[in-house]
Amino acid sequence: MTDYKQKIAAAVSANVDMCSADVYECIEYPKNPEMGDYSFPCFRLSKTLRKAPALIAKDLCEKLGKVEGFSKIEAAGGFLNFYLDDALVAGEVIKEVLFKKSEYARSNIGGGGTVVLEYSSVNIAKPFHIGHLRSTMIGESLKRIHRFFGYNTFSINYLGDYGTQFGKLIVAINRWGDKAAIEQNPVPELLKLYVRFHEEAEKDDSLNDEARQTFVRLENKDQEVEAQWKFCVDASMIEFSRIYKKLGIDFDSYNGERFFSDYMQPVVDELRTMNLLETSEGAEIVNLDDVGLIPAIVQKRDGSSIYFTRDLASAHYRKKNYNFVKSIYVVGSTQALHFKQLFAVLAKMGRQWADECKHVQFGQISIVGGKLTTRGGNVIFLEDVLEAAREEISRIIEEKNPKLPNRETVEKQVGYGAVIFQELYTSREKDYVFEMEKVTNFQGETGPYVQYTHARCCSLLRKAEAQGLSPSGDFRAELLLDDASVAIVKLLRKFGDAVELALKSYEPHHVARYAVDLAKAFNRFYYENPIITDDRELSGARIALVGAVRTVLAEAMNLVCIDAPSEM
């Protein structure tokens, strides 16, 4: 596809004292379409040229005259606005989408470099609740977005499968557990036992000692305890796998903390050799005063390990085994200090790749009753949310399209998609309060809206096909000059930019919003224009446009992890 920015940069730089690359960087998209498709702000030039920006724009406009590919160039205040030749662009863009299909707008800026993404990271023996959805979906979407740009990806579910709480859990199983009940309903039963442990430990502190000893046995790979640990992991994973399947996600690795506990020692040894370790209040720490952080604990007073050390080990393991160009941690903002410390220690160890590590943080999720507390029982299970949305979709399908083929599949695609989409529709960092009504309301800016639009495109394409008409690059673009068509074409051109913005800011919501914008533009076009008409040429042009919209919508939906059913 023609790079029109390049054309502008070349033309402008020939007339002012700026190199083409600098001009290229300055070019922006006016938000109001009446101001053209590209804009070059002249304010910066006013210092060197000692002229008013508006005057510079005016002079430049005259000097440029006509530039190929643009129908009009206009000076407006200090801006020089460029208007694309709509018919030319429509022909070019639609042909490109139809030809490249799901490859459209992709590029290879990643060059095959590996990006490691850690996300979801659920805790064994604890429920998968609504609070885990953000990490899970942001991580998965970022994975797909990186692939879009030619990165290789490696996704890790860094399971919370280690630590003193497993000592507590195993003690509770031994004392009060009912094996059959646990096998029947693993996570809720284990959670009950965990809660009970804390209640009983209030009265009897010796339970805590017993738990600590049990964890030490686990660290020492005591076979009996290890078997119980494994039982908890396996039972929990059955439940988690079911949920990941509903979300359409799988991971390249489920190596959790337990796995990396075997890799800690060499790192600790190296810290010691490098004289980076200090003893403070009985613990082994890395002092981080020089970077304005509190010390990082590497070894506890009692000599046992801590999660910081395991994270340190896992970072090394990942660099060594996957040789990443980027390592992304999708973890809540409550861990911000932890990751600052982690990256700071890596830097102190002379790891240049420390700045290839990135903490992608997000705000806290709470529910109406306040904070999410698994132990306190103030929790909403993710699966309940997914199913509630699916049931609501089922009700709507019953009402609108009861004869829908593959109905059960579609209910899942749309219901689960609604939950996923609303999570990825807003920026990461704000806290938010989860409400069930939000995910069972499907009007307006929602996943089902985008899916509905896609299904509508598919329906049109089926109807056209029945008349021997299918999207083809052989159409007359000058028939697509009505406002709605032009607006769609402009959006189709910007797809790559939207995804790239998401990549650079680690914000999938840019893609989700793009999908809604495109759907909105299409629905307006649909309302204003009969697509399949007696006029064969006109129909051909419009069907080409519909085909292009369908393709890009489907790809955008894929990037934000929702399915694109062809009927709903």
Added chain:
RNA sequence: GCGCCCAUAGCUCAAUUGGAUAGAGUAGCGGACUUCGAAUCCGUUGGUUGGGGGUUCGACUCCCUCUGGGCGCACCA
């Protein structure tokens, strides 16, 4: 006490990372189905971007300060 994050229309959120008249959805009101899917579309009401200073051609965006909320401050993860 120190540090990080957040504050935009009644509500939920955007704003091309410093650009032009701050935009959507939702709620309210008024319209559009004998025609390709009304889970749709069109119109309309709604703003001192928490307050105050500063930086500059230009600030929701950057700096300072105050207010209000969230989180974190070594042996839990």
